[in-house]
Amino acid sequence: MKNWLKPSLLVFFSFLMLLVLAACGGGEGMQKVKVGEVTRSIFYAPLYVAIENGYFEEEGLEIDLSTIPGGDKTMTALLSDGIDVALVGSETSIYVAAQGANDPIKNFAQLTQTDGTFLVSREPIENFTWDMLKDSTFLGQRKGGMPQMVGEFVLKQHGIDPHGDLELIQNIDFANISTAFASGTGDFVQLFEPTASIFEEEGVGYIVASFGTESGHVPYTVFMAKDSFMNASPETVEAFTRAIKKAQDFVYSSSAEEVANAISPYFEDTEVDLIATVVDRYRAQESFAKDPILDEEEWNNLQNIMDEAGELPERIPYEELVDTTFAEKVTD
Template sequence: MPMRHRVLLAIAVTVIAGAGAFPAPAPAQAPPLTRIRVVHVPVLIFAPLYVAIERGYFRQQGLEVELIGTPGGVSSFVVLASGRSEVVIGGLGAALFNAVARGLDFKVVGPVHMERPPVSTPLVASKKAYDSGEIRKVSDLRGKKVSVNVLGSATEFWLQAALHKGGLTMEDVEVIGVNFPDVPAALANGAIAAGLLGEPLATLAEDRGQIVRLSDDFIDGVQVTAVYYSGEFIRRDPNLAVGFMVAFLKAARDLYGNGYKRTDVAKIVEKYTGVPATVVRRASPPFHEPNGKMNFNDFKRLQDFFKKRGSLTYDKPLPPGAYIDTSFVRQALQILGPFKPPR
């Protein structure tokens, strides 16, 4: 082999051998997650939140979610407006309208669920009272104590609908507040004659022989829960606020149709509510709007209801634009595209 070729070959071997001496470039690191605090009540109707956490949808959007449990009502908005949380998943109650009237810094940005028969928050009575004949129908509740989970909450609107269907009004009963997990015990000890009980707790109590459903078809298509953002979160992290909505709607779409019947979904709900997955799969599921559409007329109906109940602290009705911001849903849909039901 000519000397020139031998030299070139030696150089090539040296280069190839030395290639391994240089470290491979380090893989690009994902940016750190931003922690946000989300106020919630651990019940079935808020399952999109739990599904989005467990399936990593929030992490895909750069978010790490810290959950803050609360019974709902006024406390949720105080936590939100005081800067102690960025997001609330909660009901559309008197507390919402009063907080807006006070000028608290937050917006309603999307829907969570709507009730369709059979509703996921039925009116129940104790099985003992039912079997004895004391309470067999809604009209038997006249003059008795009936519970909602929080006074002034959306469940009061549901109770009115259930009573109306049974020929009663809110004035025909004494309405008191009892948190959902405490309803079966309150029924058993006679503290209440009936109460609203959210799924999957209703099915669990039914399995245990504690309750019967007096009414579960009193609401059809009314939106009574929503996603709320603090004003600070909106101004500080608008892109993350859009990301939260993207993750939430992805999870809502996962629950469309028979989503709640899936074993993996039921196990997620079990993790966050403590109710066995086998019970979750048999519970009456809520409906989650897969495109995030909000019904402004439902807000008006609720505001009028709480005005008549004397629960509002102001006189002039609030226009929806004073407290609703649909821009985050619109931007999320630009990313996700419109939902197409599976065939």
């Protein structure tokens, strides 16, 4: 009995070891990519679709996604190799380049192509016109960020001096803007979704205009990486971009409900019906980019908006900070 047990146990444990090795081998060849998003938003729906629908996995990529609030913090994480890829406003790459970075940040895949904020009024307005903002208190976004710059750009396009024709509040942190408005601060506020729609449902505020439709196409949120990372891992960057293109196709070819169901795990406190409403709204104004290519006209529009806001440190040529090589490869 004793002599029979030892070889049997040996065979048994050898079999177990083979199972363990086989299980571990299932992950072999998967390339881990650390991605940092500047905030969690339905505005970034294609990213979550790419994860949940397995498009990254199909490309051999394992995505480690983290939310890093604030463009400055996201860029710090990218520059210090805390993340490989950043999803953030493309203006941040200009700020970094203007400081003389030795390892430039390159924009390689565009996710959103319009501003994602909406103008919300405290009272319902049946026939809104932009001049209604004159002499009002406007709760705007953080100074230097894309929402604030686009907000001021749109106001000026409608003949409103943001710093002369109304009381502009810009000293409230991004995370607290909606709370401040709900508490009674401001006649108008500039908000992202789903907060704008939630406020409308609750009677806290009412959407009266879209900054996205007013400002035109800009590379509002873009995937970017250090030049050194892209040079060292071109296959990874191409695979990443291809997964994003698959997700962009899904977002525009599927129903809003299908998209909402796909991304609902990222918004557990938001009803799926509301997510679908927001997806539909962003899709109707083509806020989600239809392909990952960032074109030169969009880049120039971005710098014009920054310049108008007094936030452009210097004009950076398109070819210096934009690399469309991978986006063009995956877009037919």
